[in-house]
Amino acid sequence: MSRKTFNVKQVIFSYLQLLLAISCLITFMGLRFAYSQNTDAKMTKLSVQTDDLITIEVTTLKNTLVRGDDIVINYRIANYNKKTIFLVSEPSQPIFINEDFIIELMKPVRLPDDHRVYDYDLIKISPQKVYKGNLIIKAKYYLENKDYDFSIAKIQVGFSYLFDKTNLEDCKQATYVRPCFFELYKKSKSLTLGNFVIEIKKS
Structure with missing residues (x-):
């Protein structure tokens, strides 16, 4: 070669x-x-069914907000059980920001506390019926937290329900409510849905 x-x-x-x-x-x-x-997909709708055949569906109207806007969470609860259920509603449902900067709409039913006011409503949902409502996270809850700017907000939503409201009907008028708290805690079931992810843009 x-x-x-x-x-x-x-x-x-x-x-x-x-x-x-x-x-x-x-x-x-x-x-x-x-x-x-x-990029990560943002969940705007979650739906679960409990072992009691109670379906809870939670949605967000918007997955992008302007800083200073309230966050609105819509929910839909369908009762496919043969028994009537009672949704536990707390007018001033506590909002908590945990160490991971997740905004929690806490479960209405929590450990009994003698320092709390019994202010629960029991909303009746008959078999095969649906109840709809919404929960609002006021902007002040994420604006006042100086440790995190919440450009991305992760949200969890808690619910509680029960089947038997015996001994609970007159609790809002009771002068001694400790037994009511324990009765409610013992009879109710609770769950938390999340995380929703909402982008919060600066105006």
Whole structure:
């Protein structure tokens, strides 16, 4: 084999290597661009069914808000049980921001506390019936937290219900409510749905 033929083959081999390297680089840059464009999907609707055949559906009207807007959570509760249930509603449902900066609309029924006022409503939902409502997180709850700017808000929503409201009908008028708290805690079932993710943009 002549030296000239060997050099030609070497040049062709080097050229092919260069083409392969360029092709790999283009593929890598394309994949990198594609993955850099990937974002997490935001959940705007959650639906669960309990072992009691109670379906709870929670939705957000918007997954993007302007900073200073209230956050509105809509819910729908369907009773597919053969028995009537009572949704436990607390007019001033507590809002808590935990250490992970998740905004929690806390479950209405919590451990009994003698320092709390019994202010629960028991909303009747008959078999095969649906109840709809909404919960509002006022903007002040995330605006006043100076540790985090809440450009992205993660939200959890708690619910409680029961089947038997015996001994609870007159609790709002009672002067001594400790037995009412314990009765409610013992009879109710609770669950939490989340996380909803809402983007909060600066105005």
